[in-house]
Amino acid sequence: MGFDGRWVNLVMHCVSSVKYSFIINGRRKELHGAKASRSGPAISRLLFANDSLLFARATRHECKVIVDLLNKYEVASGQKINYEKSVVSFSRGFGELFLEKYLECAKALVKEGLIWWIGNGTNVNIWLNSWVADEEGRFITSTAVEGLNHVSEFVNFSKMEWDEALISSIFNERDKKPLSMRASRDELTWLFLMMASPKVRHFFWRAYTSTLPTKKVLQSRHLIEFAECPWCGLEEELTAHALFGCVRVCELWVESGCSAAIQQRRESMCDTLVRWGQIRAKVKQRAAFLAWVICTKRNNKVFASTCTPNEILLARVHRLVEDFGLYSKKIYAVAPRRPKASSSKWVAPPAGKVKLNSDASLSDEGWDGLGVVARDHNGTVRRIRAWCPLEIAEGKALLLAVKLAQQYGYEDVILESDSLVLINRFSKALVFYFDCVLDDLLSLSSLFKSFLWSHVKRDDNYVAHHLAKLMSFAPEQVWVNHCPTVISPYVLSDTLSL
Known part of the structure; x- marks a missing residue:
């Protein structure tokens, strides 16, 4: 140009x-x-x-x-x-920041749900860490003693038993718990569990992180102007108000039998979920589905202007609980075997095997009696302080039987007990964070060449039962190739029934 x-x-x-x-x-x-x-x-x-x-x-x-x-x-x-077919995706960098942010938010809830499983007690502070759990909480309730800091200071490591004299002088009855005999390392265990579908658990995660789209949350994000509750219009719609506080939903919690799960005044969602760990599992499950149904009802009110009667909502909760039970049974449950009937009489073990019968007794003086008999070779009785329920004492009797079988070199063992609860749990390997005794029992049973266990009725476990009630002055007695005079009639009775 x-x-x-x-x-x-x-x-x-x-x-x-x-x-x-x-x-x-x-x-x-x-x-x-x-x-x-x-x-x-x-x-x-x-x-x-x-x-x-x-x-x-x-x-x-x-x-x-x-x-x-x-x-x-x-x-x-x-x-x-x-919007159901629409997706929001984030870049990798933002996703990592988002995850880090909400993991930080969840740290308090995770911390509140953890409890120590005592192995050797060296890592657990007696007074500051949570290592006991019942309806009274997760911490020691006895008065703190200066100079004692770690749980290991209460342990006699040569026998892997509690220092009974020291514990008796410091702990109240509630704080005395069974101890693992393997001196394994201390482990943190998650305590809070919710028997609900994934969408309900995700719903509670959103409730805890304050990401449910309540009107107060939307107002804080400058998406709406007013934050009044769509039901009562009396208060701002916070998560706590929408799920627990509104007069429209309070009656649902009472009518469903879940009033114990209602969020308390000045209680955070984290505190509420932690407290739910202390209520019965069935009530907690029903409360979880009820909260989800309440949120669904609220959304229908806001977006579709519909209102569902309480009777229908409660029936929906009942159906959701029932459907989840059927789903869990179908997906997770192992096909149950037909339970073997308990023996009506004592049966001798096959050739080459040893049968162990065990039992426990509690005396009015506060002692546990543990009785074990191995036919046809020996029987043993031991007494310890009864710091635990009868079920734990029965577990200790089973453990004593296995330890003695190992001590005397038995390889093919049949274990019998009249505690059906323990035999069922042992058979299914159902060990929880407080079952140190059963955990030790499962561990030791793997050391034998063969190991079988079964339930026997009380009338056919008389030898072990009366051994457990036999209170001698010695802390432990063993009879080899014979038995105490008061036990002889029961041994003879079993022999004659063969």
Whole structure:
């Protein structure tokens, strides 16, 4: 076109060394988009025949811009956005920050749900850590004693038993717990469990992290102007108010029998969920489904202006609990074997095997008696202080039987007890955080060449039963190839029944 070369170079230099922004229809560019490369253009949208992709920064402002655009599209086109088929995705960097943020929020709940399983007690503070658990809580209730800090200071490591004299002088009856005999390392165990479907557990996670879209949450994000409860209109709709506090839902908690699960005054959601760990499992399960149903009812009220009677809601909770039980049984349960009938009389073991019968007794003086008999070779009786329920004492009798079988070199063992609860749990390996005795029992049973266990009726466990009641002055007695005079009639009776 005849321009001087210097002029052309000057113009091209200006074009290639600056950046320009354009105002389109009176608006600046508000979505920054994404780049495929550093020098490439920023793409804010990709439009296909059936799909549209929008790219933006993860900021409140740009998210609001997208929402405004979608709303205007609906008004202009008469079409409705299907949010159930829409997806929000984040870049890897933002996802890591998001996860880190909510893990930090969840730290308190995780911490509140942990309890120490005592192995050797060296890592557990007696007074500050949670290592006992019952309806009274997870911490020691006895008065703290200066100079005693770790649980290991109460342990006699040569026998892996508690220092009975020291414990008696310091702990109350509630704080005396069984101890693992293996001196394994202390472990943290999760205490809080919820028997509910994944969507209900996810719902509670959102409730705990305050991400349920209640009106107060939406107002704090500048998405709505008013935050009054859609039911009562008396208070702002916080998560606690929507699920527990509104007069419209309070009667549901009472009518469902879940009043114990209602959030207490000045109690955080974290405190509520931790407290739920102390109520009965069935009530906790029903309360979990009820809270989810209440939230669903609230959404129907807000978005569809519908109201469901309490009778229907309670029936829905009952059905959800029942359906979850059937689902869990179908998916997780092992096909049950037909239970073997308990023996009506004592049966001798096959050739080459040893049968151990064990039992426990509690005396009024506060002693546990543990009785074990191995036919036809020996019997033993031992007494210890009864710091535990009868079920734990029965477990200790089983453990004593296995230890003695190992001590005398038996390889093929049959273990019998009249405690059906323990035999069932032992058969299914159902060991919980407080079952140190059963955990030791499972561990030791793997050392034998063969190991079988079965339930026997009390009338056919008389030898072990009366051995357990035999209170001698010695802390432990063993009879080899004979037995105490008072036990002889029961041994003879079993022999004659063969």
